[in-house]
Amino acid sequence: MIPVQLVTGFLGAGKTTYMNRLLEATDERLLVIVNELGSVNIDEQLIVKMDQEQIELSNGCICCSIQSDLSKTFYQLASKNTFDRIVIETTGVADPAPIIQTIYYDDYLRTRFKLTAILTVVDASQMDRELFIEGIHQIAYADVILMNKVDLVDDATLEQAHERIKALNPTVRVIETVQTAGDYDLTENTFQLSRVDEQLLGQLTDGHTSVSSLRAITLTTDVPLKRERVTQYVREVLMHYEDDVYRLKAIVRLDGETSKFVVQATNQLMGATFANEPSDDSRSVFVWIGKNLDRDALARGLQACEVDA
Template sequence: MREDKKPPPPFPLTLITGFLGAGKTSLLNRLLRDPLAAGTLVLVNEFGEIGLDHLLVERVDGDMLVMTSGCLCCSIRGELIAALEDILRRRDNGRIAPFDRVIIETTGLADPAPVLHTIMTHPYLALRFRLDGVITLIDAVNGSDTLEAHEEAVKQAAMADRLVLSKTDLLTNGEGLPELRARLARLNPGAILLDAAQGQATPEALLNLGIYDPDQKLPDVRRWLNAEAYPARADHDHPPGSHAHAVHRALDVNRHDARIRAFCIRHEVPLSAMALDLFIELLQGAHGPKLLRLKGIVALADDLARPLVIQGVQHVFHPPRRLPAWPDGDHATRIVFILRDLDQAFVDALWRAVADIPSPDSPDRAALTGNPLAPCKAGLLD
C-alpha cells in the first residue's frame, strides 16, 4: 500500500521592499550569488506592462518568475496567490527543481501589508510558507527626502525586520547619514540597521530571521523579537518641558514619522489564554489597520513551561505557535508593537484591562509582586 506523500516543512519566505531606486535588484543579485541562498526561487514584481528589472537579475541556482500586470500591493494580489500555488504544484510534481526558500521583490510603490496578508490568510499558502522576514532598503542619498515626501516609504521602514542602507559610499563625508540613521531608529527601533556598502547586508544577516524553525529546535526569540531595542518609555510620558520632550520635538518634525509609534510591553505575570484572546480581538476589531506589526512571546497560565509565540500584521494574525520550552531564562511576556495613528496609552489601557493590572496610581498596585507591566529592557540584558 502506497503511503501518501506529505508536504515538506513550510518554506521560508522573505519580502524585499524599498522605495524606487533604493537598490533592491542589486541586493537581490548579491544574495543569489551566495551559497546560503542556493535553492531560492524569486518572484520579481514590476509596475507597468513591460518588465525591465528582471533583465538585471542574474539567474543563479533557481527559477525566477516575473509578474508584470501591476503593483503587487493591490492589482495582482490574486496573481500572487496563483503564482505561489503554481510553483508549489510544479515543485511537488517535479516539473521544476526543488526550491528551499522564496524571495519576493516588490515594486517600490508597494505597501508590504497586503503581500503579508496573502501569505498569512490563505489556508494553503499559510500551510506551505512561513514568513521569514521583511527587508527594507533605504537609499542613503535620497532616503531623507523620500521619507519626507512619501508615506509608503515610512510604512516600509516601520514594518521591516531588517533595514538596509544603500549608497552610503556615494555620500560626501557621510553628510546626512547620522540624521537618517537616527530617524530610522525612531521609526523602527527593533529592526537591525545594516550598511550595504560596508558589506553588512550578508545572507547571514538577512535570511533565517523568523521564529518558525523547521528543525523543531528552540528558536532564537531574542534575535527575532529584539525587544531590548525599544524605548523604555513612550514619548508622551515625557513632560512637555523636559529635555527629552524637546529633543523628540526637534527630531520628529515630519508628519509621516509622527504617525508611527514603536514600543514593547513586558508583563511578568502569566496571562490566561482568554485574556490574551480578548486583547487581540479588541485590538484587531477596533484598530486593526493601525497595527502595522505585532510580535511577541507570551507566558500563559495554563502551561507555564511552554510559551506562545504570536505575530500579526494589521488585522491579520499568523496562527500562534507553542514552543516546546522557553528559549532562555527570561520567562516574561514581551510583545512588540508598531502602530500608526494609535497612541501607546490606548494599548497600555487595553492591556491593563484584560490582564487585570491595577493602574499606576491604584493603591492595589503596591500589593503586586514585582512590576507586572515593565519596560522591555528589564531583565533582557542580564
C-alpha cells in the same frame, strides 16, 4: 512548507543589487518573482542571468492590480518541488501588506508557504526626505533593513537615518551596507521574533515616538499576565484598529510560566509561541506600530490582562 522571503525597498535603494548578490552566492534552488510597473520589466533586464527559475509579473504592482495573479502563481507552485525557497522582489512603491495577506488569508496557501523574512533596502542618503506612505509601510513591516549607500553620507546623516528608522520600527535589525554587501545571513527565519528581538524589546523604555501619522508605542508591566486575557486583548485591538495596526511585537511574562511568551501580529494576523529559553526579566513589553493609535486605551487594555486585574 516552502519558505518565502519578501524583498522590498525604496526606488533606487539597491534591491536589484541585493538580488544579484543573492543569486550569485546562493547554493539553494531559488524561484524568484520579480515585477516592475510598466510594460517593460526593467528589473528583469538588470538582474544577472543565472541558472534559476524566474517568474515575472509585469504590467502592474505586485500588491495592487495583479495581486490575484500572485495568488494564482502560488497555487500553481504549491504542487511543485523543484526549488528550496521563493524570493519576491517588489516595486519601490509596493505596500507589503497585501502580499502578506495573499499568503496568510488563504487557508490552502497558508499550509504550504511560510513567510520567513521581510527585508527592506533603504538608501541612507535619502532618509532625510519626506517618506511616501508605502515607504513608511516598508520600514514598519520589516524584520531586517539593509541601510545601503552608507559610504555616501557623513556620520551625522547616518545617525539621523538610524533614528528615523527606529522611530518607525524600534525592534528592526538594521545592517549597514555598501552596494548591499555586508556580513549577514538572511536565509534564517526572521519573521518570527528571535532572541535578538527579545533583547531589543527588553531594552526599550515606556513611551512612544511618532513619524508623520505612524507611531510606535511601547508599553511595559512588571505584573504577570493571564494568557487568555493577552490573546483577547491583542485580538480586540486588531479588530478595533483594523488596517491601522502594522505590527505588534511583544515579550510576555505569563502567570505560572518560566519562559517568556512571544506574540507577534502583522496586519490583523496574530501568532504566538513560547521562547526557547527561560528569562530572568520579570517585565512584559509590548511594541505597537501603527497610525491613529490611542496610547491610553492600549495601556488600559494591557492593564486588564494583569493577573490581579
